[in-house]
Amino acid sequence: MTRMGVCASKTKFELVKFHANRRKILLVGLDEAGKTTILYKFKTSQACLTAPTIGFNVEVFEYNDIEFTMWDVGGQEKLRGLWKHYYQTTDAIVFVVDSSDRHRIHVAAEVLRRTLQDDELRHVKLLVFANKQDLENVMTPSQVSDALQLNKVTHHAAFTQPCSAVRGQGLNEGLEWLSNTLNGD
Numbered sequence: 001m002t003r004m005g006v007c008a009s010k011t012k013f014e015l016v017k018f019h020a021n022r023r024k025i026l027l028v029g030l031d032e033a034g035k036t037t038i039l040y041k042f043k044t045s046q047a048c049l050t051a052p053t054i055g056f057n058v059e060v061f062e063y064n065d066i067e068f069t070m071w072d073v074g075g076q077e078k079l080r081g082l083w084k085h086y087y088q089t090t091d092a093i094v095f096v097v098d099s100s101d102r103h104r105i106h107v108a109a110e111v112l113r114r115t116l117q118d119d120e121l122r123h124v125k126l127l128v129f130a131n132k133q134d135l136e137n138v139m140t141p142s143q144v145s146d147a148l149q150l151n152k153v154t155h156h157a158a159f160t161q162p163c164s165a166v167r168g169q170g171l172n173e174g175l176e177w178l179s180n181t182l183n184g185d
Contacts (some may be wrong), residue, residue: 029096
């Protein structure tokens with residue numbers, strides 16, 4: 001009987017460990033920030049032509065022994081109200097900002113603030129991708145962080161990563177931070 005208990009305990013532990021390595025990520029931001037490009041760069045390692053997301057895209061991929069299920073939800077104003085339907089069981093928010101869009105950074109800041117106020121997201125990790133760093137005259141990651149008022153984000157581990165989704169630059173560094181943070185490193 002003792003042997004059976006040990007086997008059952010081990011199996012239970014292995015199941016818990018397996019499920020602990022699955023993470024739900026919500027990929028959000030304003031329209032045309034580069035969310036879908038980032039999603040498919042993670043999934044296929046290649047840039048692809050995208051169209052504005054109406055609804056959502058979802059992909060599963062592995063990184064650092066974590067199975068990420070990443071939900072890319074449309075960022076148009078009329079779709080943002082639907083984001084809350086994806087909050088349940090979310091482990092992290094990846095908020096994508098178009099670093100060249102200085103005119104709408106205040107809108108992005110307000111959208112992020114309202115998103116993080118939801119009770120279902122009170123303990124999620126926050127990765128901000130300051131995207132389109134390959135373009136001229138863009139906001140620096142520090143300027144993006146300041147504009148988003150990330151210094152006021154106190155209930156979430158938060159990090160801003162500069163990136164260029166189309167070139168794939170900075171994406172793995174952001175995912176590295178996210179996987180380490182989700183694993184408690």
